[in-house]
Amino acid sequence: MTDLIALMADLEEYLGDPWDAGALMPYPRILAADEDQRYPHEFVDVLASWGLYDWIVPAANGGKAVNVEDGFNLYRLVGRRDPTSATAMVLTSLSYMPVWIAGSPEQRQHFADAIRGGRKLAWGLSERRHGSDVLANETTARRTDGGWLLNGEKWTIGNATVACTVMVHARTSDKGGPGGYSIFAVEKDCVPPGQLAHLPDEPLHGLRGLDMSGVRLTDCFVPDSALVGRAGQGLEIALKSSQLARIAIASIAMACVDTALRSTLDFAGRRVIFGGTVAEVPYSRRQLAESFAELLIADALTTGAVRSLQLAPAQASVWSSVVKYFVPTLLEETLARLTTVLGARYYLRGHPRHGIFQKVLRDFAISNFADGNTVVNLKNIALQLDGLLAGAVGQDPGEVARARA
Numbered sequence: 001m002t003d004l005i006a007l008m009a010d011l012e013e014y015l016g017d018p019w020d021a022g023a024l025m026p027y028p029r030i031l032a033a034d035e036d037q038r039y040p041h042e043f044v045d046v047l048a049s050w051g052l053y054d055w056i057v058p059a060a061n062g063g064k065a066v067n068v069e070d071g072f073n074l075y076r077l078v079g080r081r082d083p084t085s086a087t088a089m090v091l092t093s094l095s096y097m098p099v100w101i102a103g104s105p106e107q108r109q110h111f112a113d114a115i116r117g118g119r120k121l122a123w124g125l126s127e128r129r130h131g132s133d134v135l136a137n138e139t140t141a142r143r144t145d146g147g148w149l150l151n152g153e154k155w156t157i158g159n160a161t162v163a164c165t166v167m168v169h170a171r172t173s174d175k176g177g178p179g180g181y182s183i184f185a186v187e188k189d190c191v192p193p194g195q196l197a198h199l200p201d202e203p204l205h206g207l208r209g210l211d212m213s214g215v216r217l218t219d220c221f222v223p224d225s226a227l228v229g230r231a232g233q234g235l236e237i238a239l240k241s242s243q244l245a246r247i248a249i250a251s252i253a254m255a256c257v258d259t260a261l262r263s264t265l266d267f268a269g270r271r272v273i274f275g276g277t278v279a280e281v282p283y284s285r286r287q288l289a290e291s292f293a294e295l296l297i298a299d300a301l302t303t304g305a306v307r308s309l310q311l312a313p314a315q316a317s318v319w320s321s322v323v324k325y326f327v328p329t330l331l332e333e334t335l336a337r338l339t340t341v342l343g344a345r346y347y348l349r350g351h352p353r354h355g356i357f358q359k360v361l362r363d364f365a366i367s368n369f370a371d372g373n374t375v376v377n378l379k380n381i382a383l384q385l386d387g388l389l390a391g392a393v394g395q396d397p398g399e400v401a402r403a404r405a
């Protein structure tokens with residue numbers, strides 16, 4: 001069994017003191033990359049050299065992923081420094097999910113080797129016109145000799161330009177519907193010229209260095225071996241993949257709040273006003289203590305959900321939506337609470353000590369909408385409530401009160 005604490009300590013030590021400009025991944029360089037809206041190649045390479053990608057590749061295919069909790073916490077640790085680098089790498093992990101869930105043994109090994117070799121993947125589900133309504137997606141894949149011809153556009157796709165492969169969700173039946181979509185691993189190196197074009201990069205509010213673009217496919221030929229799972233299995237694979245994605249995004253949300261809390265604590269301990277530190281002001285102390293408590297609540301809930309992926313996969317649909325709704329909603333309030341303690345400095349992008357706060361505040365917002373926003377997740381829970389309540393054990397409130405007395 002992995003000693004997760006020792007592993008995390010090793011990664012933290014490798015990355016160095018975030019305040020030391022000479023360390024491998026310090027805040028000043030992270031903030032400079034963010035200001036320049038630069039893809040964090042330098043940090044992704046450093047993390048890949050440490051072996052971070054190994055923790056998202058199954059042990060059977062040469063990686064080290066056995067317990068999902070290990071990878072989850074390692075990415076969370078990276079996200080505390082730079083949510084952009086963590087997200088860029090998590091995107092590769094999520095894009096591998098369809099192959100892990102339904103790919104052939106050859107596909108699993110091929111893409112495991114690609115990831116461990118530092119190549120990036122992208123998950124091409126969304127389309128400009130359809131967003132959450134994935135059963136309206138228009139990108140098509142039609143049979144041709146020896147393979148398929150793909151036509152359509154995938155938009156706001158993380159890593160779409162830097163990735164070597166885009167997993168494309170395409171309509172394989174004219175009438176669409178739940179059995180009408182399939183997933184294709186489109187390897188750019190193998191696509192004939194002129195059949196795949198990158199869409200322009202979209203400037204973002206947070207995660208400013210992320211590659212947020214897309215692909216346009218024009219009679220794009222892929223061989224039969226590019227089909228992931230069975231024809232018609234696309235929606236099922238996408239839904240299963242999204243269970244992991246929804247929980248993984250909570251790691252970014254918690255990482256952002258962890259850094260915001262540390263930055264605010266640092267301020268509250270140093271800043272002297274009216275003859276004492278901010279930390280000595282009872283109201284501020286309360287805000288800091290409540291913020292920490294909320295982070296612990298998010299941590300406890302998310303840990304259960306991460307474990308459910310392997311221990312109770314049949315419940316993962318519910319747990320992942322609970323986490324995806326509750327954690328961003330709760331921690332958004334925590335961030336607002338922390339801004340009242342940090343005060344005006346939270347608004348200063350160039351502040352040498354607290355500039356990281358405004359970055360994590362912006363980066364955090366992705367947890368609200370990526371892979372199904374809070375409303376979509378509430379709806380997913382609501383749709384399952386009847387089934388959940390049918391199995392619930394009723395309790396007499398009077399009996400509970402007497403037992404407690």
Ligand SMILES: Cc1cc2nc3c(=O)[nH]c(=O)nc-3n(C[C@H](O)[C@H](O)[C@H](O)COP(=O)(O)OP(=O)(O)OC[C@H]3O[C@@H](n4cnc5c(N)ncnc54)[C@H](O)[C@@H]3O)c2cc1C
Nearest residue numbers: 123124125126131132156157158369370371372375376379
């Ligand atoms: C930074 C970023 C990264 C992204 N990365 C990827 C990626 O890697 N791969 C990828 O495929 N896509 C990606 N996307 C696309 C993103 O996941 C989709 O945009 C999103 O899932 C669709 O949601 P939407 O907020 O655009 O809302 P829309 O689908 O346009 O819906 C609009 C609004 O309608 C309401 N609504 C929608 N559905 C429901 C419902 N079921 N019940 C009730 N109300 C509803 C909500 O209020 C919602 O905000 C990314 C987007 C961004 C901005």
